[in-house]
Amino acid sequence: MSPLESRYRRLLACYPRDHRARHEAEMMGVLQAGARPGQTHPDLADVADLLWGAARVHARRAFGPVSAGAWRDGLAVAVALWPFLMLVAEVATVSLRAAESLRYGAAFLEQPSSIRFLTEPALVAALPAPAVLFGRRWIAVLAVVAFALRQAGNPDPELNLDLLFLPNYGPLLVAEVMALVIAFMPAAYRAVGLISRRAFLLWGPLALAGLIASKAIVRARWVDVIAGDIITSWKPVPWLIVVALAAGYACRSAVGRRAALLLFLPAAALGDLGDLPWVPTSTALAQLGCAALAFTAGAALTRLRSSQRHAPAT
Numbered sequence: 001m002s003p004l005e006s007r008y009r010r011l012l013a014c015y016p017r018d019h020r021a022r023h024e025a026e027m028m029g030v031l032q033a034g035a036r037p038g039q040t041h042p043d044l045a046d047v048a049d050l051l052w053g054a055a056r057v058h059a060r061r062a063f064g065p066v067s068a069g070a071w072r073d074g075l076a077v078a079v080a081l082w083p084f085l086m087l088v089a090e091v092a093t094v095s096l097r098a099a100e101s102l103r104y105g106a107a108f109l110e111q112p113s114s115i116r117f118l119t120e121p122a123l124v125a126a127l128p129a130p131a132v133l134f135g136r137r138w139i140a141v142l143a144v145v146a147f148a149l150r151q152a153g154n155p156d157p158e159l160n161l162d163l164l165f166l167p168n169y170g171p172l173l174v175a176e177v178m179a180l181v182i183a184f185m186p187a188a189y190r191a192v193g194l195i196s197r198r199a200f201l202l203w204g205p206l207a208l209a210g211l212i213a214s215k216a217i218v219r220a221r222w223v224d225v226i227a228g229d230i231i232t233s234w235k236p237v238p239w240l241i242v243v244a245l246a247a248g249y250a251c252r253s254a255v256g257r258r259a260a261l262l263l264f265l266p267a268a269a270l271g272d273l274g275d276l277p278w279v280p281t282s283t284a285l286a287q288l289g290c291a292a293l294a295f296t297a298g299a300a301l302t303r304l305r306s307s308q309r310h311a312p313a314t
Helices: 003-012 017-033 044-063 065-104 106-110 112-126 128-134 137-152 161-165 170-184 186-192 197-220 228-232 237-250 254-269 281-310
Strands: none
Touching: 003 017, 003 044, 044 065, 065 112, 065 128, 065 170, 065 186, 065 197, 065 254, 112 128, 112 137, 112 170, 128 137, 128 170, 128 186, 137 170, 170 186, 197 237, 237 254, 237 281
């Protein structure tokens, strides 16, 4: 193989594998026919044309009509996962509240009002999850009723747009609506079957651990007031790492890639990214670097396991 052909083939590697299998020989013939005698490097025009063509092929497959089914299923998967994320968020909050309440002694946990304060948010957030998992309409309706009763019991039950931006109202309301959509739309419920039970068992505990760690860092600021700002500036990192790992894991399929793209920012926001624009640039880049490394590790490990699974036995 000549140096020019080798460099052309490296450029053609940017195209999807099946596209190369069909057109690589033809494209190589055209490129070599237009090459000058003794030429060892591709012309800049050829490089730009090949890279632009590869980008167009990938974009057509990612966003064109051929990908409509994958986008539809990816949206359904993202919708189905949101109630589970809200359940994990509430369980993490309740766990930390219960741990903090131990400073008041066991008598605090024996009071009915204390038990209600600790468990009511988690119970309300828990109902949409089985409604999505089993597609039961009555559970979805019960979840909405429980959510409405809880909001009606607040000192200021009036509904206004500001409530939608509160972490204990807006995201949970979205979870209730999504549970109704999944339960009452068979096409949306079928997408839940794309998520394996093994994935729930793997990522559920990891998500809970990541959120507890992030929320615990926020509470740790009161231990040392001087170091409080330094500690809290890193509070999104444990959760960001888990979300990025899950996104890398999901990228093994076309539906998973689209679900990860749709859900990444809303899921990451559960770890409280509000301070990210205000931390020093070096700290923000380090945090985003941790997420990028976690995503790369998740994608690489998933691809490695997939290749080992499909490798022929020797």
